[in-house]
Amino acid sequence: MERYIGLMSGTSLDGVDGVLVEFAGNRCMVQCHQSVPFQPTLRAELLALNSSGPDELHRAALAANALARTYAQVVRALLADSDLPAYAIAAVGAHGQTVRHRPGLYDGTGYTLQLNSPALLAELTGITVVADLRSRDVAAGGQGAPLVPAFHQQVFGRPGQDTLVLNIGGISNLSVLAADGRVLGFDCGPGNALMDAWCQRHTGQPFDAAGAWAASGQVVAALLQRLQAEPFLHQPPPKSTGRDLFNADWLAAQLEGGSHWAPQDVQATLTEFTALVCADCVQSHGPHSDVLIVCGGGAFNQHLMARLQALLPHLKVQPSDCHGLPAQQVEAAAFAWLARQALLGAPGNLPSVTGARGARVLGAIYPA
Known part of the structure; x- marks a missing residue:
C-alpha cells in the first residue's frame, strides 16, 4: 500500500483541495479530504498576478511562499485526520497556481508558469514534494494541459x-x-x-x-x-x-x-x-x-x-x-497519481491529449 497526498488549487481561485490517497496496484482509494479557502489578500494577489503589473517577480515569489504555507496547512490537516505521521506519505503532488499559460507561442516553445515554492513545502511538511508537472510536456511540444x-x-x-x-x-x-x-x-x-x-x-x-x-x-x-x-x-x-x-x-x-x-x-x-x-x-x-x-x-x-x-x-x-x-476530490487525487508516476519514473502525460512528441515523466522532485 502506497500513500500519497494530492493538492489542487485551480483557476477558480477559491482555495486548496487536498486528498490523502492509498494506491494498491491501479486501484486508487481516497482516505480523507480537506479544503482550505484562500485568504482574501492571497486570492487577490494570485488573481492580480495573472496580468502584468509592477514588481511582478518580487510579488510572485512572496505569493508562492504564501501558497506553500496554505498547502502545508492542508497537508497537516490531512495527517491529523488520518492519524498518520509525515513519514508514512511517499510524496505530495503540488501542482502550484497557474498564472500564465502560453504553450507554443512566441519562440515556438512558449511556456506555462505555476507559482509554487515546493522547497518550502518540503521543509514545512517533511514530505517529498513533486511539483512543476506541466513544463516537461510543453518542452516536448505539448500543451502541458490537461493532465487529468x-x-x-x-x-x-x-x-x-x-x-x-x-x-x-x-x-x-x-x-x-x-x-x-x-x-x-x-x-x-x-x-x-x-x-x-x-x-x-x-x-x-x-x-x-x-x-x-x-x-x-x-x-x-x-x-x-x-x-x-x-x-x-x-x-x-x-x-x-x-x-x-x-x-x-x-x-x-x-x-x-x-x-x-x-x-x-x-x-x-x-x-x-x-x-x-x-x-x-x-x-x-x-x-x-x-x-x-x-x-x-x-x-x-x-x-x-x-x-x-x-x-x-x-x-x-x-x-x-x-x-x-x-x-471535489477528483483533480486533487489526479495530482497524487501524477506524483506517484514521477516517483515510479513512469509517464504522466498522454501525447494524444497534449500533443507532445511522446510520453514523458513529469515533475521535479524535492526530497524530504
Whole structure:
C-alpha cells in the first residue's frame, strides 16, 4: 500500500483541495479530504498576478511562499485526520497556481508558469514534494494541459465502453475514454471562471450557489451569440486555455453596449454559454457514450447540470460521486497519481491529449 497526498488549487481561485490517497496496484482509494479557502489578500494577489503589473517577480515569489504555507496547512490537516505521521506519505503532488499559460507561442516553445515554492513545502511538511508537472510536456511540444485525462482513464475507464468525463473548474476540460483504450482530452473553454467573477461583482458572493441566481434570469440571445464567436472554441484539439484568455477584460469586451442587460440575465447567459461549450465538445468528440461523468465545482451547480442534461438528452449526466470519487476530490487525487508516476519514473502525460512528441515523466522532485 502506497500513500500519497494530492493538492489542487485551480483557476477558480477559491482555495486548496487536498486528498490523502492509498494506491494498491491501479486501484486508487481516497482516505480523507480537506479544503482550505484562500485568504482574501492571497486570492487577490494570485488573481492580480495573472496580468502584468509592477514588481511582478518580487510579488510572485512572496505569493508562492504564501501558497506553500496554505498547502502545508492542508497537508497537516490531512495527517491529523488520518492519524498518520509525515513519514508514512511517499510524496505530495503540488501542482502550484497557474498564472500564465502560453504553450507554443512566441519562440515556438512558449511556456506555462505555476507559482509554487515546493522547497518550502518540503521543509514545512517533511514530505517529498513533486511539483512543476506541466513544463516537461510543453518542452516536448505539448500543451502541458490537461493532465487529468490519464488519471480519468485509470479510475473511470470502462473496457469495451466509451466514457466521457467533464471537469468543470474555472476552465472546463473533457476526457474522451474510448472503448478500445484510446484517450482524447482537451480544454473546452470557460467553466466557472466567468460565472464566478460576475457573481462576485454583483452579489458579493464568490459563486452562484446551486446556480440559483442564473436560474432566476433569462438568456440574452445577442450576448450568447457574441460569446460563442470566440475563435478558441472553434479550434481543434489538442488545445488548452485559462485566464490568459477568459478573464475580466475578455468579458468586458463582450458586454460592451449591453449596460441595459440585467445582471441576473447576464449570469443566466454565462451559465448557458458554459453549458453549450461543454455540450458542443461532447457532441463533436464523444457521441457514442451513454454517460457524462462531471467533476469539479461545476458539478455542484444544479442549474448548470440541468442545462447539460437538457442539451445532451441521450446521455446520463451524473456527478462523479455516482462513480466512486466525489466531484471535489477528483483533480486533487489526479495530482497524487501524477506524483506517484514521477516517483515510479513512469509517464504522466498522454501525447494524444497534449500533443507532445511522446510520453514523458513529469515533475521535479524535492526530497524530504
